[in-house]
Amino acid sequence: MRDEVKFLAYCIEIYKDAKKINGKQAFTLFEKYGVLDYVIDCYGALHTTGAQYTVNDIDGFIASRGG
Numbered sequence: 001m002r003d004e005v006k007f008l009a010y011c012i013e014i015y016k017d018a019k020k021i022n023g024k025q026a027f028t029l030f031e032k033y034g035v036l037d038y039v040i041d042c043y044g045a046l047h048t049t050g051a052q053y054t055v056n057d058i059d060g061f062i063a064s065r066g067g
Helices: 002-019 023-033 035-041 051-064
Strands: none
Touching: 002 023, 002 035, 002 051, 023 035, 023 051, 035 051
């Protein structure tokens, strides 16, 4: 689980940078739309992709949840 948590922190960092928001705002979005669980559950696939793909995937996931 340690790798998954590190990857989740990485996802928050790259997402906040891509969206030009702060870490708290990114975490709040992740929490509100279930991205925290999504990233952990999909770690196996997501950690092999690039940063831009990961950001786009998270955007798609948030959009599918009404965000």
